[in-house]
Amino acid sequence: METHNIPTRRELFTGFFGIGIIGFGGVLPLVHHMLVLRKGWLTDAEFTELLGLGQILPGPNVVNLSVAVGGRFHGASGALLAFSGLLLAPFCIAMLLVSLYQQYRGLPALQQVLAGLAPVATGLIFGMGLRLAARLERSSWCIALAVATFVAIGLLHWPLLPLLLVMVPLAVTLAWHLQKEPT
Structure with a gap:
């Protein structure tokens, strides 16, 4: 902390x-x-x-x-x-x-x-x-997920809950896998 x-x-x-x-x-x-x-x-x-x-x-x-x-x-x-x-x-x-x-x-x-x-x-x-x-963080995958989420909710008016059920696990999985990669 x-x-x-x-x-x-x-x-x-x-x-x-x-x-x-x-x-x-x-x-x-x-x-x-x-x-x-x-x-x-x-x-x-x-x-x-x-x-x-x-x-x-x-x-x-x-x-x-x-x-x-x-x-x-x-x-x-x-x-x-x-x-x-x-x-x-x-x-x-x-x-x-x-x-x-x-x-x-x-x-x-x-x-x-x-x-x-x-x-x-x-x-x-x-x-x-x-x-x-x-x-x-300004990585390309973070920006892509943020833009995709904005487009889905803000422009296409997709329902929030189903979108979150897809985007949250996707973001967590990407962050976890990319964090494990050696730099």
Whole structure:
């Protein structure tokens, strides 16, 4: 494990709680910033590895990532604290927003605000993806798999699960075989 700092249980909870408060929805770029850039708990490679794990498990990626990070540092208690920290504030905020939305859902201004949030979230995720891609291995097979996956999902609109069932084993097998080859 190449981490620079090992968080305490309290730091895990408060770090993820802070993300939950300021980043309601679309928090992946904020989690990356906290874990890698600000706190130094993970390297970019470790973040990418744990994010990949979170993406293949059922459930929201960031929630899975919080459990993996918490578990990595403090086992089951760390996983529970990171998970609880991440979801406590959004849960309370969601309950408040649901009651407010029920009262004011017909207002045109509210509809315009909601329509404006989607491109902002898309931009944040795209920016984080570019930052992570800049640090990844640039072998021809990695690029080919990334392009093929993008074309299949983004352009051809193939279903995600069957595509993942093919691409993940293919990528793992290629990485394993190419890693064993002498350089």
